[in-house]
Ligand code: AMP
């Protein structure tokens with residue numbers, strides 16, 4: 001396996017060409033985007049796309065997002081378009097928004113897990129854009145983590161998950177957003193957010209001039225295999241650290257009380273406990289092992305730190321992580337979604 005460092009603001013063309021050639025010849029390349037690292041293959045190369053599923057241990061029922069470098073590629077991947085889709089592209093691309101559209105016949109079935117829709121996004125990252133451009137076709141890329149694990153926000157996270165199983169990892173430094181893109185289904189009426197992410201619900205509703213619905217995997221139970229739900233990849237246990245994660249929701253005072261009680265009781269059972277808390281409440285947990293993952297009034301900071309904190313606590317052989325709830329405004333909605341899906345218990 002090779003890791004090449006590429007400058008995130010001025011990607012060196014020669015190095016991009018090396019990476020693009022790996023993809024063009026049927027290989028996989030891990031690369032940074034503004035959300036998390038992706039694991040890419042040429043979209044029309046069904047065998048290479050199959051390899052993504054194998055390496056990630058991702059079920060073939062979980063469709064991939066197709067990454068593009070120019071808006072016109074949307075029109076070759078999607079079978080139809082709408083004024084609304086164009087409004088979203090205009091406002092948010094390149095950026096952390098994935099649009100679901102009816103798929104055109106050129107998109108291999110394996111990419112969309114047999115669905116008649118396709119997920120498309122244009123990432124706002126110079127390395128990702130110049131890589132896709134140099135490959136000369138869109139790149140199918142899920143997050144570059146083992147299936148079910150916290151997503152990778154650094155090249156080190158990618159290599160921690162895959163060791164030498166990947167031909168090439170591009171190291172373009174840490175990602176800036178830290179959680180994945182928002183997945184918005186424009187084929188639903190009204191449009192539905194299938195996964196909250198880097199573009200907020202508030203921004204989407206403002207663009208539509210009305211409400212969107214929010215898909216909740218919880219309501220559908222533990223999804224596995226082929227289902228009739230709109231987004232087969234949205235399973236309950238996802239993004240999960242190796243330690244058991246307990247997620248505590250509620251108002252500040254009751255959260256702190258519950259966290260203290262849980263930490264006490266697991267500590268007495270001889271478990272190694274780490275608390276993930278907001279900066280503002282750390283002082284409530286004297287005597288416990290605590291990690292900050294952001295500021296209460298700044299959900300962006302929580303999104304930015306979430307996966308890297310989960311991964312670093314895991315490295316310390318922790319038994320139990322107890323995470324405080326986050327305000328679910330703005331990017332907080334995506335953070336709460338990931339913590340709920342990563343949790344083995346919610347209080
Ligand atoms: P990942 O790239 O690992 O962040 O996951 C992408 C997610 O996008 C999948 O888990 C799906 O839930 C969702 N997705 C991709 N394609 C579609 C589609 N055609 N319809 C609905 N959801 C999709």
Ligand code: MG
Pocket residue numbers: 142143151
């Ligand atoms: Mg993923």
